[in-house]
Amino acid sequence: MSNNFQELAVSLAAIAKGFHGRGWLLGTSGNLSAVVQREPLRLAMSPSGIDKGELTPDQLLSIDENARIVSDHAGKPSDESLLHIRIVKQRGAGAVLHTHSIWNTIFSDLYASEGGVKIEGYEMLKGLEGVRTHEHSEWLPIIDNSQDMPALAELVDQTLKENPAAHGFLLRRHGLYSWGDTLAQAKRHIEILEFLLETMGRTSLIRRTM
Amino acid sequence: MSNNFQELAVSLAAIAKGFHGRGWLLGTSGNLSAVVQREPLRLAMSPSGIDKGELTPDQLLSIDENARIVSDHAGKPSDESLLHIRIVKQRGAGAVLHTHSIWNTIFSDLYASEGGVKIEGYEMLKGLEGVRTHEHSEWLPIIDNSQDMPALAELVDQTLKENPAAHGFLLRRHGLYSWGDTLAQAKRHIEILEFLLETMGRTSLIRRTM
Amino acid sequence: MSNNFQELAVSLAAIAKGFHGRGWLLGTSGNLSAVVQREPLRLAMSPSGIDKGELTPDQLLSIDENARIVSDHAGKPSDESLLHIRIVKQRGAGAVLHTHSIWNTIFSDLYASEGGVKIEGYEMLKGLEGVRTHEHSEWLPIIDNSQDMPALAELVDQTLKENPAAHGFLLRRHGLYSWGDTLAQAKRHIEILEFLLETMGRTSLIRRTM
Amino acid sequence: MSNNFQELAVSLAAIAKGFHGRGWLLGTSGNLSAVVQREPLRLAMSPSGIDKGELTPDQLLSIDENARIVSDHAGKPSDESLLHIRIVKQRGAGAVLHTHSIWNTIFSDLYASEGGVKIEGYEMLKGLEGVRTHEHSEWLPIIDNSQDMPALAELVDQTLKENPAAHGFLLRRHGLYSWGDTLAQAKRHIEILEFLLETMGRTSLIRRTM
Numbered sequence: 007m008s009n010n011f012q013e014l015a016v017s018l019a020a021i022a023k024g025f026h027g028r029g030w031l032l033g034t035s036g037n038l039s040a041v042v043q044r045e046p047l048r049l050a051m052s053p054s055g056i057d058k059g060e061l062t063p064d065q066l067l068s069i070d071e072n073a074r075i076v077s078d079h080a081g082k083p084s085d086e087s088l089l090h091i092r093i094v095k096q097r098g099a100g101a102v103l104h105t106h107s108i109w110n111t112i113f114s115d116l117y118a119s120e121g122g123v124k125i126e127g128y129e130m131l132k133g134l135e136g137v138r139t140h141e142h143s144e145w146l147p148i149i150d151n152s153q154d155m156p157a158l159a160e161l162v163d164q165t166l167k168e169n170p171a172a173h174g175f176l177l178r179r180h181g182l183y184s185w186g187d188t189l190a191q192a193k194r195h196i197e198i199l200e201f202l203l204e205t206m207g208r209t210s211l212i213r214r215t216m
Numbered sequence: 217m218s219n220n221f222q223e224l225a226v227s228l229a230a231i232a233k234g235f236h237g238r239g240w241l242l243g244t245s246g247n248l249s250a251v252v253q254r255e256p257l258r259l260a261m262s263p264s265g266i267d268k269g270e271l272t273p274d275q276l277l278s279i280d281e282n283a284r285i286v287s288d289h290a291g292k293p294s295d296e297s298l299l300h301i302r303i304v305k306q307r308g309a310g311a312v313l314h315t316h317s318i319w320n321t322i323f324s325d326l327y328a329s330e331g332g333v334k335i336e337g338y339e340m341l342k343g344l345e346g347v348r349t350h351e352h353s354e355w356l357p358i359i360d361n362s363q364d365m366p367a368l369a370e371l372v373d374q375t376l377k378e379n380p381a382a383h384g385f386l387l388r389r390h391g392l393y394s395w396g397d398t399l400a401q402a403k404r405h406i407e408i409l410e411f412l413l414e415t416m417g418r419t420s421l422i423r424r425t426m
Numbered sequence: 427m428s429n430n431f432q433e434l435a436v437s438l439a440a441i442a443k444g445f446h447g448r449g450w451l452l453g454t455s456g457n458l459s460a461v462v463q464r465e466p467l468r469l470a471m472s473p474s475g476i477d478k479g480e481l482t483p484d485q486l487l488s489i490d491e492n493a494r495i496v497s498d499h500a501g502k503p504s505d506e507s508l509l510h511i512r513i514v515k516q517r518g519a520g521a522v523l524h525t526h527s528i529w530n531t532i533f534s535d536l537y538a539s540e541g542g543v544k545i546e547g548y549e550m551l552k553g554l555e556g557v558r559t560h561e562h563s564e565w566l567p568i569i570d571n572s573q574d575m576p577a578l579a580e581l582v583d584q585t586l587k588e589n590p591a592a593h594g595f596l597l598r599r600h601g602l603y604s605w606g607d608t609l610a611q612a613k614r615h616i617e618i619l620e621f622l623l624e625t626m627g628r629t630s631l632i633r634r635t636m
Numbered sequence: 637m638s639n640n641f642q643e644l645a646v647s648l649a650a651i652a653k654g655f656h657g658r659g660w661l662l663g664t665s666g667n668l669s670a671v672v673q674r675e676p677l678r679l680a681m682s683p684s685g686i687d688k689g690e691l692t693p694d695q696l697l698s699i700d701e702n703a704r705i706v707s708d709h710a711g712k713p714s715d716e717s718l719l720h721i722r723i724v725k726q727r728g729a730g731a732v733l734h735t736h737s738i739w740n741t742i743f744s745d746l747y748a749s750e751g752g753v754k755i756e757g758y759e760m761l762k763g764l765e766g767v768r769t770h771e772h773s774e775w776l777p778i779i780d781n782s783q784d785m786p787a788l789a790e791l792v793d794q795t796l797k798e799n800p801a802a803h804g805f806l807l808r809r810h811g812l813y814s815w816g817d818t819l820a821q822a823k824r825h826i827e828i829l830e831f832l833l834e835t836m837g838r839t840s841l842i843r844r845t846m
Binding site: 449452454455477479526528529531534535541547571592597599600601629630631633634 | 653658666757758759760763768773786820823824825827828830831834835838839841842843
Binding site: 029033034106111112115179180181206211 | 234238319337338339340343348349350400403404405407408410411414415418419421423425
């Protein structure tokens with residue numbers, strides 16, 4: 007394993023532990039990856055079925071662009087590795103994070119018929135890469151959930167192409183995907199989108215009572 | 217004590233601390249067990265009246281199939297040990313966890329007249345053992361609360377027989393029981409069911425405001 | 427300082443840190459005490475104006491039955507020491523804890539006109555000392571807030587006499603007091619009452635949406 | 637660097653970590669400062685674009701009254717340094733903290749048309765410097781958000797002059813600013829204001845259901 011892999015694995019495990027603590031990766035849900043090298047593509051990928059609060063760096067798997075394990079690890083990469091790979095290729099992302107939070111699940115469900123969630127006018131949006139002002143409008147597309155991973159990867163690919171400015175997307179009644187040039191940027195994007203969804207949800211609740 | 221007991225005791229204490237931190241075992245509520253051996257049955261069982269945030273491995277008790285202490289510990293096993301034993305026998309479970317969370321208490325109360333809670337269509341359901349798709353429908357039966365433990369154990373037994381596919385059940389205004397082949401699986405099931413109940417509750421709240 | 431004082435001070439600091447983490451003692455609010463000896467009365471008391479998340483055992487003050495410092499500490503005991511002393515004398519309590527949580531503040535306000543909050547039918551009630559069944563009805567009296575500590579201490583005294591079975595009381599728009607024979611029991615009572623108030627509040631919210 | 641700077645940097649990093657844990661500084665949002673010396677003015681200032689959960693003392697920057705870095709650090713001070721400097725000068729503050737919490741964002745939005753939020757009648761208000769009774773009325777002004785920092789600094793200056801008793805202010809759909817004579821006092825003020833906004837918001841929600 008390269009030094010790069012080891013460093014990324016340590017960071018991925020730390021982020022997994024933190025997000026699990028916030029309730030965003032309960033029940034072995036969610037997955038995390040980071041690009042170790044581009045040519046040929048190698049990703050450090052979280053294994054399937056592991057408690058994210060107890061994920062250790064040595065459990066991270068090295069996979070290729072077909073989601074096959076290239077190291078001699080015994081684990082099984084996450085079922086959703088194909089989605090990570092597609093995002094990495096489409097966006098040139100250096101890391102992809104996928105959370106199952108209560109608030110992203112709620113929004114992915116209640117806004118499904120509208121095809122996405124519009125987030126605008128919040129200072130917090132400035133933390134999304136390339137955004138310079140709170141007067142930004144972010145469209146978070148919602149994709150129907152499916153167990154057919156190759157088909158879902160195609161839908162993700164299409165959605166990314168149709169929404170070139172999007173910093174993330176929701177899978178219906180499933181969760182949130184976001185990414186970044188670096189792992190730190192991907193973590194920042196997840197925190198921002200989770201924050202904004204919860205803020206919008208609670209604002210909607212309280213607005214009616216005032 | 218066998219090595220197996222020691223390892224399970226360490227894991228049970230760690231889970232107790234984590235769940236207490238999440239507010240699922242406040243005020244010495246809730247209890248945890250894991251099967252040490254089957255023939256004759258020996259369970260590592262949490263003691264009664266102990267702060268779960270400070271439970272230490274040496275406080276775990278070894279009990280037999282009649283909930284009698286078989287080690288020379290001074291403690292008293294949880295009053296609900298009989299329920300754990302019944303679940304272990306009926307389901308062949310390797311571990312049983314019982315939480316008192318705010319959201320499981322709410323659902324156990326508001327859905328009591330319907331006899332249970334139906335959870336369906338969430339990706340998170342795939343984390344329940346044997347479930348392969350989000351298009352699963354999980355029925356979480358609700359049992360009336362009682363202080364008559366042998367009678368309650370009979371009701372639990374009957375409920376488990378009537379709902380062979382259930383991964384857990386609620387006691388009304390009391391809490392959630394779930395289990396697993398292993399302790400890790402039981403923890404996963406609790407996290408998933410707690411997540412889904414809170415998600416459904418908050419979705420119900422917000423749906424009216426949009 | 428007696429060994430007893432040192433041990434209690436360590437436990438008080440640990441409880442303060444934990445409750446501050448849960449948001450029950452923000453902004454230097456709340457206070458904690460434990461009886462070191464009865465004749466003459468000596469309490470280990472939290473100092474005024476200290477961040478409870480950073481309270482250290484050596485900051486605890488030893489006070490007498492008139493809330494005067496008897497050790498050579500430089501600190502100032504909490505303004506509400508007189509209330510602690512009154513509870514200790516009236517109830518024979520070994521420890522008194524006072525929290526400012528969001529949910530106890532809400533209930534102390536919304537139920538003020540009814541003079542108290544009735545909590546009944548929850549399994550969690552069994553964790554209150556002397557309660558044997560969930561079919562218990564707990565009355566949590568609400569006392570109007572005041573900055574006149576001697577007068578407030580009299581009101582507390584009267585309320586305790588009128589409600590001999592109460593395990594705690596609320597000060598309006600201020601917070602919750604509970605106590606116990608031991609510090610562990612007082613902590614248990616606070617956790618239970620906080621849990622039940624939040625559960626009742628959230629149940630009330632969600633009931634209308636189902 | 638002076639000893640004073642080092643001590644303040646350690647405290648600022650600890651507060652950042654704690655507030656990030658509470659979800660008040662997600663996604664590299666928010667910023668923190670403390671006065672190292674008055675003549676000439678030197679502030680220890682959090683850098684731009686850093687994860688506040690991982691901020692280390694050596695990342696704090698020393699800036700002058702024009703928000704220029706005076707140490708040989710490589711970082712970039714927060715864009716909002718001008719606001720911190722204005723508050724320090726106007727109020728004689730020793731520390732300024734700025735959080736992006738869900739509840740302060742909600743209030744900054746829903747009360748914008750009223751120009752501020754009135755908070756009154758809570759015991760918790762006594763924790764604000766100079767407040768002696770819960771019968772205090774605190775006015776938290778709301779200022780429209782802007783990316784023009786010099787203009788926003790002027791608006792902040794004017795708002796502080798018009799509200800000489802205010803302990804903080806909100807930027808619309810952006811966040812909360814508070815300050816104190818010391819860093820500990822500033823932290824106390826933030827905790828109190830965050831607590832009170834959340835309490836008022838949840839009270840408003842639940843009042844309609846009772």
